[in-house]
Amino acid sequence: MRRALVSAALLLALAAAVLAGSAALDRLTGQLTAEVERTAVLALTEDWPAAREAADGILRSWDRQAFLLHTTLRHGDLREIELTLERLRTYAGQMDAGQCAVAAAEAAALLDQLAQSERLTLENIL
């Protein structure tokens, strides 16, 4: 009986951990998407120092979560997002508003897709 209780507790802990992980990912991608959109707006208004700073900030936030992200999500998906964020920074550095907007839209879509894939929805389960 003790073994069953320990197993049930472990199962509940696992469920709680994965739900918490999914919620944390939702929050992180939401924040990053907002930052990416802000960068695109700054690029459109040609406020390049602020755009560069914002793009750097996004990559710093991403790097801070790198360990957690790599232990829970497909590395290929993460690499794709990272490359898009780096492209956004490069275009911000080159002061290319058009490419910045494209990279920002791409990054936002990828971040949204990442969060969607980890949400507890019937769609994902099936």
Add this chain to the structure above:
Amino acid sequence: MVIALVRTVILYLLIIAGLRLMGKRQIGELEPSELVLALLIADLAAVPMQDFGIPLLTGVIPILTLLCLTTILSVATMKSRRARDLLCGRPSVIIRDGRPDQREMRRNRFTLDELAEELRVKGYADLSAVKYAILETNGQLSVLPYAAQAPATAAQLGVMPPEPGLPRVLISDGALLPGALAGAGRDEDWLREQLRARGLSSPGQVFLCTVDETGKVCLIPREAVG
């Protein structure tokens, strides 16, 4: 490659722990739920072991989940008869009074060829010698012959052979097993005496030494490695 090595070690240890939880059953004696667990664990472990693009946790979490579920279900089957029937099924009487129960055979998709084969394996070539044959939940067939066909036991013959007792290993491949001597109610002086009586001087010269509850000693010396 170092990732493959580390991941393999982690997953291997996890699977061994899982199989230990399943107990000492052989693969052929697995209940349906245990067979499903074994197959799923093997498959789940193989993916993160080979594909480094996915996190190790995608293999570990499902394996842990399966182990937890199996433990919970095994306790449920132990405590509840209904859960046991639902998860493990019930034994089916395939032969009753020497006649195959065709309905039970159909229900278990058990063919006559399989039945004949199983009976031959158990040493019964003739169906009429079998009073009952029961298909157990682990897939094994238990055969109960008619009393006239069953081998006579010592009690039926009126013979009272001495009980052999459980042999206890004292020395295994030259190594004296700690605690075994005391467990058998003997001491080192007794062991030295036994060795001397067989022309040996130390446990290092013994391949196997056992003693049973009646005090019967089996001692096999080590062969010289040439």
